[in-house]
Amino acid sequence: MERVIANSNLTISAWDEDLLIGIAPSVTDFHYACSLSDFAVHQSYQRSGVGKRLQSLTVVGF
Structure with a gap:
Protein backbone atom coordinates (compact mmCIF):
# COMPACT_ATOMS: atom_id res chain seq x y z
CA MET A 1 0.00 0.00 0.00
CA GLU A 2 2.90 2.33 0.70
CA ARG A 3 4.10 2.03 -2.92
CA VAL A 4 0.57 2.54 -4.25
CA ILE A 5 0.27 5.81 -2.35
CA ALA A 6 3.78 6.91 -3.29
CA ASN A 7 2.96 6.48 -7.00
CA SER A 8 -0.41 8.23 -6.83
CA ASN A 9 -0.78 11.92 -7.50
CA LEU A 10 -4.26 12.22 -5.97
CA THR A 11 -5.07 10.51 -2.68
CA ILE A 12 -8.37 10.99 -0.87
CA SER A 13 -8.59 9.72 2.70
CA ALA A 14 -11.32 9.41 5.33
CA TRP A 15 -10.70 9.76 9.04
CA ASP A 16 -12.61 9.21 12.27
CA GLU A 17 -10.63 11.50 14.55
CA ASP A 18 -7.13 9.92 14.56
CA LEU A 19 -8.16 6.65 12.86
CA SER A 56 -17.36 11.03 -5.10
CA LEU A 57 -14.54 13.14 -3.70
CA THR A 58 -12.08 11.59 -6.15
CA VAL A 59 -14.25 12.77 -9.07
CA VAL A 60 -14.51 16.27 -7.60
CA GLY A 61 -10.79 16.39 -6.76
CA PHE A 62 -9.73 15.51 -10.27
Missing part, protein backbone atom coordinates in the same frame (compact mmCIF):
# COMPACT_ATOMS: atom_id res chain seq x y z
CA LEU A 20 -7.67 6.27 9.10
CA ILE A 21 -10.88 4.58 7.95
CA GLY A 22 -10.60 4.83 4.17
CA ILE A 23 -8.21 5.64 1.38
CA ALA A 24 -8.58 6.08 -2.37
CA PRO A 25 -5.28 6.60 -4.25
CA SER A 26 -5.55 7.64 -7.92
CA VAL A 27 -3.45 8.65 -10.89
CA THR A 28 -4.76 11.62 -12.85
CA ASP A 29 -3.76 14.30 -15.31
CA PHE A 30 -6.13 16.71 -13.47
CA HIS A 31 -7.77 17.51 -16.78
CA TYR A 32 -9.23 14.56 -18.69
CA ALA A 33 -8.45 11.19 -17.11
CA CYS A 34 -8.43 9.78 -13.59
CA SER A 35 -7.75 6.16 -12.70
CA LEU A 36 -9.02 4.89 -9.36
CA SER A 37 -8.26 1.20 -9.58
CA ASP A 38 -8.87 0.27 -5.97
CA PHE A 39 -9.68 1.77 -2.61
CA ALA A 40 -9.88 0.47 0.94
CA VAL A 41 -12.31 1.02 3.81
CA HIS A 42 -11.70 -0.17 7.36
CA GLN A 43 -13.80 -3.27 8.02
CA SER A 44 -15.71 -1.60 10.86
CA TYR A 45 -16.82 1.23 8.53
CA GLN A 46 -17.82 -0.79 5.48
CA ARG A 47 -21.41 -0.41 4.25
CA SER A 48 -21.64 3.00 5.89
CA GLY A 49 -21.15 5.11 2.75
CA VAL A 50 -17.44 5.80 3.23
CA GLY A 51 -16.48 4.10 -0.05
CA LYS A 52 -19.11 5.99 -2.04
CA ARG A 53 -17.95 9.25 -0.51
CA LEU A 54 -14.30 8.48 -1.37
CA GLN A 55 -15.31 7.84 -4.98
Whole structure:
Protein backbone atom coordinates (compact mmCIF):
# COMPACT_ATOMS: atom_id res chain seq x y z
CA MET A 1 0.00 0.00 0.00
CA GLU A 2 2.90 2.33 0.70
CA ARG A 3 4.10 2.03 -2.92
CA VAL A 4 0.57 2.54 -4.25
CA ILE A 5 0.27 5.81 -2.35
CA ALA A 6 3.78 6.91 -3.29
CA ASN A 7 2.96 6.48 -7.00
CA SER A 8 -0.41 8.23 -6.83
CA ASN A 9 -0.78 11.92 -7.50
CA LEU A 10 -4.26 12.22 -5.97
CA THR A 11 -5.07 10.51 -2.68
CA ILE A 12 -8.37 10.99 -0.87
CA SER A 13 -8.59 9.72 2.70
CA ALA A 14 -11.32 9.41 5.33
CA TRP A 15 -10.70 9.76 9.04
CA ASP A 16 -12.61 9.21 12.27
CA GLU A 17 -10.63 11.50 14.55
CA ASP A 18 -7.13 9.92 14.56
CA LEU A 19 -8.16 6.65 12.86
CA LEU A 20 -7.67 6.27 9.10
CA ILE A 21 -10.88 4.58 7.95
CA GLY A 22 -10.60 4.83 4.17
CA ILE A 23 -8.21 5.64 1.38
CA ALA A 24 -8.58 6.08 -2.37
CA PRO A 25 -5.28 6.60 -4.25
CA SER A 26 -5.55 7.64 -7.92
CA VAL A 27 -3.45 8.65 -10.89
CA THR A 28 -4.76 11.62 -12.85
CA ASP A 29 -3.76 14.30 -15.31
CA PHE A 30 -6.13 16.71 -13.47
CA HIS A 31 -7.77 17.51 -16.78
CA TYR A 32 -9.23 14.56 -18.69
CA ALA A 33 -8.45 11.19 -17.11
CA CYS A 34 -8.43 9.78 -13.59
CA SER A 35 -7.75 6.16 -12.70
CA LEU A 36 -9.02 4.89 -9.36
CA SER A 37 -8.26 1.20 -9.58
CA ASP A 38 -8.87 0.27 -5.97
CA PHE A 39 -9.68 1.77 -2.61
CA ALA A 40 -9.88 0.47 0.94
CA VAL A 41 -12.31 1.02 3.81
CA HIS A 42 -11.70 -0.17 7.36
CA GLN A 43 -13.80 -3.27 8.02
CA SER A 44 -15.71 -1.60 10.86
CA TYR A 45 -16.82 1.23 8.53
CA GLN A 46 -17.82 -0.79 5.48
CA ARG A 47 -21.41 -0.41 4.25
CA SER A 48 -21.64 3.00 5.89
CA GLY A 49 -21.15 5.11 2.75
CA VAL A 50 -17.44 5.80 3.23
CA GLY A 51 -16.48 4.10 -0.05
CA LYS A 52 -19.11 5.99 -2.04
CA ARG A 53 -17.95 9.25 -0.51
CA LEU A 54 -14.30 8.48 -1.37
CA GLN A 55 -15.31 7.84 -4.98
CA SER A 56 -17.36 11.03 -5.10
CA LEU A 57 -14.54 13.14 -3.70
CA THR A 58 -12.08 11.59 -6.15
CA VAL A 59 -14.25 12.77 -9.07
CA VAL A 60 -14.51 16.27 -7.60
CA GLY A 61 -10.79 16.39 -6.76
CA PHE A 62 -9.73 15.51 -10.27
